[in-house]
Amino acid sequence: MINSKNLKKLDEFVEKSNKIAVVAHADPDGDSIGSIMALREILKTKGKDVDFFINGEIPFNYKFIKDLDKASLTYKEKKYDLFFALDSSDEERLADKVDIMKNSKKTICIDHHKTNNGYCNLNIIEPDFSSTGEIIYEIFKTLKYEINERAAENIFIAIITDTGKFIYDNAGYKTFENVSDLLKLNIDKNEIVKNLYSSEPKNIFKLKADVFNSTEFFMEDKVALSCLFKENLKKYNLSLKDIDGLVERLRDIENVEISILIKELDHKTYKISMRSLGNSDISKVCEIFGGGGHKNAAGFKIDNIEFATLKKLILEEVEKNAL
Amino acid sequence: MINSKNLKKLDEFVEKSNKIAVVAHADPDGDSIGSIMALREILKTKGKDVDFFINGEIPFNYKFIKDLDKASLTYKEKKYDLFFALDSSDEERLADKVDIMKNSKKTICIDHHKTNNGYCNLNIIEPDFSSTGEIIYEIFKTLKYEINERAAENIFIAIITDTGKFIYDNAGYKTFENVSDLLKLNIDKNEIVKNLYSSEPKNIFKLKADVFNSTEFFMEDKVALSCLFKENLKKYNLSLKDIDGLVERLRDIENVEISILIKELDHKTYKISMRSLGNSDISKVCEIFGGGGHKNAAGFKIDNIEFATLKKLILEEVEKNAL
Missing domain, CATH: 3.10.310.30 (Diaminopimelate Epimerase; Chain A, domain 1)
Structure with a gap:
């Protein structure tokens, strides 16, 4: 269970912010990209102005993800009300995007790496979760934010990739329950799986x-x-x-x-x-x-x-x- | 939903039988072996005298499954009260074990191949299920038979292999829900996964x-x-x-x-x-x-x-x- 005080604080941070930046670790993978795109979608349904940044080159099998081309490239001089650091166990993993963090009013870290010591104003570190994407699902489901189909697809991508198709140790009964819920949101699982695993050049x-x-x-x-x-x-x-x-x-x-x-x-x-x-x-x-x-x-x-x-x-x- | 009349009939067949034979298709795979071993375990907890037959050579990555060495080899002259044909779309797929079927008092077929026309006294054909193992889970959960840890492990093996690690089309939200339930029965998922997928000679x-x-x-x-x-x-x-x-x-x-x-x-x-x-x-x-x-x-x-x-x-x- 995620600490309910932290959830409340996150909700307050989001409510009070308009311009929001979302970043994850360098050398992007399925969890970092899926988490960014899911969080962006959820914040957008709240009417927020969201910029997101992809920290490095996108591996071939994630290029199909919708709206990835809308990633922001410039950030110098920009000042955000709120900054999200996703799936990054320390500041170094944010690469040069750490500058955005330093220039933001409030910062939130969401991560499942147990070595994460918390470098933001609010730190939601949950090592028992399969992936950062799954933590995002749990947070916003609990806070009753709308999780639309596209957000659900990206959470699914985060989970399936960070669990090696659900087989790693980190995928327990709760993960399977959450994936079951995501599938009920009518995501196109077959299309996602085809893109992730049947598209090797x-x-x-x-x-x-x-x-x-x-x-x-x-x-x-x-x-x-x-x-x-x-x-x-x-x-x-x-x-x-x-x-x-x-x-x-x-x-x-x-x-x-x-x-x-x-x-x-x-x-x-x-x-x-x-x-x-x-x-x-x-x-x-x-x-x-x-x-x-x-x-x-x-x-x-x-x-x-x-x-x-x-x-x-x-x-x-x-x-x-x-x- | 599996037809409740068929479930009742299956329950009656089992109740009235003592000596039971369980067989699946030739060229054994994860679903056929897992289904056999799960059904055997469930019937044994009901005090039944169960023989099972493996139709062909066991691939290397299934050899770890407990009790597989207890498969019966001889069947001529044997007469069973009840015969189960699992995961076999037609009689031919039972190979020479069709002789046991012919020599049994009652026969039940459980399968998820939609081409199965039903060649037993009772036929439970459910093409919407991921695997025959998952049908067995649904049947005996509904009938409130005991599903012990070993039965759960074998059902898990049937599902994970017949869905290609949960990614095929046949694994929908219901399958993820069922797997979540199986994991709650404390099966050793990591050990199973290691044996199935990290043991290639x-x-x-x-x-x-x-x-x-x-x-x-x-x-x-x-x-x-x-x-x-x-x-x-x-x-x-x-x-x-x-x-x-x-x-x-x-x-x-x-x-x-x-x-x-x-x-x-x-x-x-x-x-x-x-x-x-x-x-x-x-x-x-x-x-x-x-x-x-x-x-x-x-x-x-x-x-x-x-x-x-x-x-x-x-x-x-x-x-x-x-x-």
């Missing part, structure tokens, strides 16, 4: 096949490692932002406890993503290399190193610290 | 990478075609039954309306699976080759033909009849 499909084809296995198959070189990307005319889900896919192989993806950013410069299952804590490994993250999802960047050396070092540290 | 992963790597695209990328030869399988020590989901995966590529997988069964003998999106009716194409199926999922077998000739013929008929 051919070149991305092909590049993934290449990467999977060259996956290596170590330590009695407990570790799967793949690489994504600049020449892979060049071959298919793609950039790193086009590719996601690779490192998660590798973890879904039998016996694999740790999956590693080494991405070449530039000559002798790499970004490493790691995932693990259960008790394998790969954040420790990433910390050794100056990175960090969570127990089961972490990463780091490194430069001025030969690929072969890097691979050897990573595997050594994984064996020592995470298995 | 390394060799299957590798073989899929090979197959994806060699996918060809035709007709402005509207058609994706892959082949699975015996030598592919041999390389990884696998058999055809180990591999599924390939043809569906190909359909999820941008612009692809029709996906085709040609599987080599033997020298000059092939099994072809096809999937399509929206209005592309590939059952027409498969009928030309003596096969059939549904508008968006169909197939056929063919022998005594060279691979190159077959491929050419299929592509010609697809272009003529399905695009």
Whole structure:
């Protein structure tokens, strides 16, 4: 249950505001985009003047979302009555849009990351929710604001993507109940699902096949490692932002406890993503290399190193610290 | 709503029976196995003597299901008071287990395939349900039978697999509501999901990478075609039954309306699976080759033909009849 005093305060903030800005974290995903678009829709039905900002490039499978092209680009000199920071565990995740926050009269943070310490005037942090989109649904349903079809669609997008199609730990009975309610609002689930999951560009499909084809296995198959070189990307005319889900896919192989993806950013410069299952804590490994993250999802960047050396070092540290 | 007269009749049949047999269709999948195991559990809590039969080899990701090893193997000479045919649209789908049906006093069919014409004494055919497992849940919840944790787990397995993780058309608000109820029964969702979706053997992963790597695209990328030869399988020590989901995966590529997988069964003998999106009716194409199926999922077998000739013929008929 969301604290009712906070809900009342949010309601007051909204009532007293006219010009409102809505922002979410950099490297947009389904939850950040869905949450922005849902909140915008809900505030608009209240007659508010809402600007929204997308913090970075939109992945191909979210481009179908209605009105995304109406995102505001300029914000210097603008002063908002109210600023919403969505799905962002700290100010840094807001990138340069933190300037808008600093220039706003009141600020509200809505998030489900438990590491969020609250950096706004009002902070609604609910780690038990599947997604920020689901918190937004709960807030405005409780406050009896109108949730129209388009808002419902965007909440659905936030939930389905942040739960990996409802299968992650974060989707419990309450999430299924809420999705059931959203479907009753007549959203076009099939069309959304088709756009999110059946629209992978051919070149991305092909590049993934290449990467999977060259996956290596170590330590009695407990570790799967793949690489994504600049020449892979060049071959298919793609950039790193086009590719996601690779490192998660590798973890879904039998016996694999740790999956590693080494991405070449530039000559002798790499970004490493790691995932693990259960008790394998790969954040420790990433910390050794100056990175960090969570127990089961972490990463780091490194430069001025030969690929072969890097691979050897990573595997050594994984064996020592995470298995 | 399931016809209440039928529910009453089912209840009477069960009450009057002691020895009960439960069977589902050949080539077992999540819905057939989950339905069998859920129904067995529910009938056992009523004190019934239940035998169940698995019609064919169990795919790797269902082998974790509890008590599957208790399947009965022998059935000749056995006479049951009641026989359940689950998820089987016709008698043929019961394979040789149809003999048990013929030797039973009463028979009940529970299914969600709309083509099912009803071949038992009592037929509960509900095409609006996501899965046979969900019908079983609805039947016994309404009849107020006990649905214990293990029954709930198996119903969950039936639903999650037959809806492709809740995303297919067949999962509407009612399905999400039912899953929410199942989760309240304390089933171990994470463990089930891990077993179903994070346990792909390394060799299957590798073989899929090979197959994806060699996918060809035709007709402005509207058609994706892959082949699975015996030598592919041999390389990884696998058999055809180990591999599924390939043809569906190909359909999820941008612009692809029709996906085709040609599987080599033997020298000059092939099994072809096809999937399509929206209005592309590939059952027409498969009928030309003596096969059939549904508008968006169909197939056929063919022998005594060279691979190159077959491929050419299929592509010609697809272009003529399905695009």
